[in-house]
Amino acid sequence: MNRFTIHQRLLMGFGLLLLQLLLIAGMAVYSMGDTSKRLGTINEDIAPQVEAANKMAQSVGQALSAVGNIGIVTGPEDVDREFSSLKAAYKNYESNASQLMKMASSADTVALLKRLDTSYQAASAYYREVLAKIGPTGTAEVAAVIIRLEVRSNQATWAKAQAQWQQDMRALQDNLAQLIETQQLAARSQNQSGLVALAIAVVVAVLFGIGATWLITRSIRHPLQLALERSEHLAEGDLRVAIHSTAHDEIAQVLGSMESMRQRWRATVTDLRDASRNIHIASTEISSGNNDLASRTERMSSELHRAAHEIDELIATLREGMRTAQEARQEAAAAADVAARGADVVSGVVRTMQDIEQSSKKIEAIISVIDGIAFQTNILALNAAVEAARAGEQGRGFAVVATEVRTLASRSAEAAKEIKHLIGSSVEKVDSGTALVQNAGQTMAELQRAVTNVSQLIQTVADNSIQQESRAGLVSEAVGDLDDVTQKNAALVEEVAATSESLQQQTQRLNGLVDFFKVEGGGNSPLALTLR
Template identity: 50%
Template sequence: MDNIFDKYTITQQQLRSYMLILRQLKLGVRLACGFGLLILLMAVMLATSLIQMNRLNANAVDLGANWLPSIEVLGEIKSAANDLRRVSMRSVIEVDPQAKAEQARRHEKILRDQLPAILARYEPMIASPEEKAMFDGMRQKLQQLAQADGELLALSAAGDSKLLEARQMVFGPASQAFFALMKDIDSLVELNVRGGDSAIQASASTFKTATFATLAIFGLAVVIGLVMAIATTRSITVPLTEAVEIADSVAAGNLTHEIHPEGGDEPAALLKSLRAMTDSLSSVVSQVRGSSDSIATGSAEIAAGNSDLSHRTEQQASNLEETAASMEQLSGAVKANADHAMQANQLARQAAAAVEDGGKVIAQVVSTMQDIATSSKRISDIIGVIDGIAFQTNILALNAAVEAARAGEQGRGFAVVASEVRSLAGRSAEAAREIKSLITASVERVDNGTQLVDNAGHSMDNIVNQVQKVSTLIADISNLSAEQSSGIGQVGEAVTHLDQMTQQNAALVEESAAAAQSLKIQSEQLAEVVRHFKLEADSTSLRRAGAIPLALTN
């Protein structure tokens, strides 16, 4: 519950915001809105009351024109059904044929005239499909009762021969049809009683709703009226009270009162005018104080200027002598630094050129070593081919020796030749293997040399980069030396300016005279500002006429 109340609690800031919004309107508009809102709430209350009264009337009309008449008509139907039951039973009891005939005519009259008229009166008052179905069922039960009573009257008219059968009909089908009809009539009566109760409950609920709505709207109107009255009163009295306090404060000579007009109504306009008046007075007083301070400051500056004039001239003369000596020393040092920097720059350029030439030579060596490595690999491949040829020659010589052995004496000479060829092929293969191993070792050494030359090339590149950086640094030193030389020129100009300042010191006497003239002008301005205020003697006549003692004139 606390959270709910906290939710609808208006904070001081929100109340201030609402008051500020309200004060944006003129007083006439505010009052018109307040009274208009109250009239609107009264109209809403009247409309709500009329709507609820209309609902009460509708419920009363429904109760009086539908539910109660329906119950009354059902009572008439029930009475007519009882009449039918009595007529049929008396017809069985009667002995005289004329009496039986009279009962039959009464029975026919009830069925033909009385019941149709009663049913016709009830049918327009049916209010729901459920009631319609129950009414149709009751009518069907009524027809069944009429049919059973008709059979009963026919048996009764037949005489004593059918008396027993007629009595059985009375307590059998006729009785069942009668009680079934009574049950349907009672159900319809109960339905209408429930409808009447619902109408009564709806009327009670409507009355409660109307009462609550009327009281709620009335309470809301009272609350809004009180809020509007309090808000309107405070929006008028609070700024007027503040305006009175401000006026009293200004009359007492206190101009430090802060005024914050809020809104766009007439009291806010009054506060704005008071603020403008207070600001104007504050500005005038500030000008008076400022002029007084300026007079004091001007006088002090004149004295200080005349006192510092001689002292400053002596210091400037001493500073000029020291500066001249320092300039000569600095000029010589800067020239020497510039010459050394130029020489170092030339040497660095020569070293960079030499290193670049060395880098190019190493690059050529690297290229030559790579060519040697490529040629060595080709020689190794050729030696491999020679080794293969020697192997094939050895195989052919072996085959030739085999063939010579098969030839016997005739192939002996050929076998000797084949043996020599095999010996030569073996020696060739051995020589090829030795050459190949030497070439392989040479290739490895060439690769190592190439790697070393590559490393040397990278080292030369690094050396070139470092030499270029050194050359750049020396160039920067040379530029800085040039800038120092330019700075020396500027220092010379500064010395010239010092000389000019020495001459300007002589003009301080003229400035002192000008300051005295300015002091005179400021005194005149102070007198002019003071004349903005009227004295007590000047405002005596205005006080008699009810004017403000202290007035601001434009």
């Protein structure tokens, strides 16, 4: 049955029912036609014969009554009336007998008519002879006298002949009545047979209709039930159940479309799940890197505070050196020691600035990775939205998920761009501070050489001390700038940490939404429903 479409099944079922209806109608028409034919035979063939026979019987009665009256009446008018009645009776009898002989269709009827004609001839021979003798000019009174004499002399013979005539007449009427009864019985039997055949045909048609209805309903209901179950699986997010249909009807086509949709959803959800997991891993790495960067930034801030303090001490020392230029020789050793420590501090500052520069470059690389991941996530969200739009009403929930993912990707991209811009600005300032610190290192080296030769260059040291004071002020300002940059970097690191934490939360939410759909893998075993 599944080899045919629903349209073809309905056409076959109703077509066969209509064919049975036509057969039943044909049987009814045939039965009614045969019954009508038999009734027509009664009405058109036998009924006229019965009518003619009844008229003949009336003529027989009229003739016998006239003969009896002729022997009784005495008046001339009465005799004439009875003879006229007798003539009319014989005439009508012969006319109806002639018509009945022409209409007779039964051999028994013909035989009875012949026998009746013989008895008629015997019963009416003498009367017809007398009527012929008196002719139109004879008197009825004379004929009546003759008939009375003849009847009295041959009473038994005439009575027997008349009785035979009446008996044969009744036999003819009985024969015609039997013919009518036979045709009526045949018509009734045919009608009953037709009714039985119609009843059987109706029962067969009803049984066939019930069987066809059951088969067609079953062939439609089972696929519809399967389609309903599959729709419930899809509504619950279960994409593991595959449908393999071997039917060729419209419901099988719908199930095939649902299977294609399921496969596309499964592929999309699988890709989206992998992408969300990758984003979660990347956000975790970013969070770890931000924590490391925050720790380094704190150490750098501490070093900068220490450097600023040392520079302040250097400036105080330079001022003291200017006031005590005359005592420089005694303090040369101390000044050389201070200069050496200042050189060490500046070297430490240079190394710290180099570490800050390297950390900034690493942050910039991590931000580039975040930006790339956000771009790929946006592309995957766009593809998911397109697939959800193709899925129509079934993909509305999935479209909401795709929109949420796209929003998260856009926010991640914007945050990455802002952090990248701030990190670039910090790198530029770090480069500037590095140059200043390098200059400070050179100055400290010169200071150390100057202190070594302080004995010969006291005055020069005094002049250079003024310059060193100015340069130390610049170094202090540079260190202050570096401290500000470091504070800003720390704030940016905190913002990046908050952003990465938010990204982790959003990816966890995305994973929760994606985990609503059940696909192969992760302990989910593939299932299959087959429609046959």
